[in-house]
Amino acid sequence: MSSIDILNRTVNKSWRLWSEDQSDIAPIFEWIISSNGGTAIHDNVLLLGFKEEELEPTLVAKICRSQKYSWTLDSEYHRLVELLKCMGDEAIERLPKPIALENKENNHIFITNYLKGTNIKDLYNSNLNGNILKLKQFMVDAAKSLRFLNKMTATTINSGEWRGRRENEAGGGRKV
Numbered sequence: 001m002s003s004i005d006i007l008n009r010t011v012n013k014s015w016r017l018w019s020e021d022q023s024d025i026a027p028i029f030e031w032i033i034s035s036n037g038g039t040a041i042h043d044n045v046l047l048l049g050f051k052e053e054e055l056e057p058t059l060v061a062k063i064c065r066s067q068k069y070s071w072t073l074d075s076e077y078h079r080l081v082e083l084l085k086c087m088g089d090e091a092i093e094r095l096p097k098p099i100a101l102e103n104k105e106n107n108h109i110f111i112t113n114y115l116k117g118t119n120i121k122d123l124y125n126s127n128l129n130g131n132i133l134k135l136k137q138f139m140v141d142a143a144k145s146l147r148f149l150n151k152m153t154a155t156t157i158n159s160g161e162w163r164g165r166r167e168n169e170a171g172g173g174r175k176v
Helices: 003-018 071-091 120-128 132-154 159-170
Strands: 029-034 044-051 059-064 098-104 107-113
Touching (some): 003 029, 003 059, 003 107, 071 098, 120 132
Antiparallel strands (some): 059 107
């Protein structure tokens, strides 16, 4: 069985659990491999799942290139689930929602929903180009967000700790 067959079977099996569309039958997905050129053996293959005739993907799937590194998908899945539990509603539209983690016939597959983002180059060209103050503020905000997310994922925390840490961070944590 191919990885695409496993992807389609996984989507069909779990469709009603995660989809906002309440139909009983999952739509047919077309899968496109996203490639950024050369890849290393420890990298994952990234696929974008498109519903029929839609221009924006609905799903993202990662497939291990090598069984030796399959633990990375397990780790990513469990850390994402943990972070989503801690963040609650604040995770919506900020972090992908884990759909499935499959290990079928030594094919390790992790599926999430697709979150639309902004290409930083386009953002720069349209909003920040030439405006040093806006660019500086953008860079500071991005650095703070990344530092905060890194700090939150560095150690295991309980759900109740999230809001307190976020308030402390927002109220005068270290400057970037």
